[in-house]
Amino acid sequence: MGLTDRQIPSDKLPQCWSDDVRMNALFAPFRIKSANPESWDMKMKFWSDLVRQWCRYKTDPMVSAADVKSAFQRKGRTAACIEIVIEEMYRGGNLSPISKYVQILHNGPESLLHWSARMAFRPAVFAVSTVLSLLPVRQQLDNDGLPKASIESTQRFVLESVVKEQATQFIDSYPPGETRIGTIDELMKYSQWQGSRETFEVILGYLVSQGVAVKKGDVVKLAEPNKKATAVTEADEALVKLTSAEARLEADMERLSKELAAAETDAKPALKLGNRLAAKNHLRRKHKIVVRAQLCDAALENVRHLLHQLREVDSNAAIVDTYR
Known part of the structure; x- marks a missing residue:
């Protein structure tokens, strides 16, 4: 058994993992479902449960058939049925395209609602065919007459249950x-x-x-505990811009402090050696750095003053206008 560094520990694998006969059957390709529906459902449940467990363990909802096959190798073998498992989980709504939540984040929840509404008012058969058409079209059976998946092995999805769990944990444990x-x-x-x-x-x-x-734009606002998020206001946008400006100016001040120390260090040996020209150049460089540092410090103090006012007052149009 050779798993990746994000593997589930061996003590958390199913007991049957050491059973060669059982695992040979579970690693084998799916047969036609109608021939033995109970066996199909059993194998599907085994692997879909393992996919969920693995995503929880690695604390990452992203998954592809290739990921699963790589993670759950056994005695040098990879399971030949995983593409079908991932496709069925997708068709059953357990998996979603990664683009789903990225689209919601950047375009708002309405972007998904509009798509769902359009689907709801279409004839059922057409709606189903439209959903299935999101998957690449391939033949249903391979050359051996076995079921063949319509997804690429590297096609990536998000596991809905793990996204929900991680999002809940993230918001509940936010510092x-x-x-x-x-x-x-x-x-x-x-x-x-x-x-x-x-x-x-x-x-x-x-x-x-x-x-x-x-x-809104580049600004993301999280709700307070046990509350819904409120809209991003102009004051919120100003707060984020000022906070970003403060961080940049602080980084500039740190860099200038290092440059100033370096200029002073370079000037001392030049003076000791009597190299007045070199010393003069170093001191001139030091003076320029001091001037830049003073300007940077003044700008930083101004930003901090605006931030203090903005944080003290819920709404201050004058500050917002100042930073436009």
């Missing part, structure tokens, strides 16, 4: 007192997110779909 509004990158930093940005966007998209987060 108390930490800022709940910012750009996507800033919220990743505030929340100490350890996963990928792609997964973070999916989580945010789910929260938007549940009314627990809202997005």
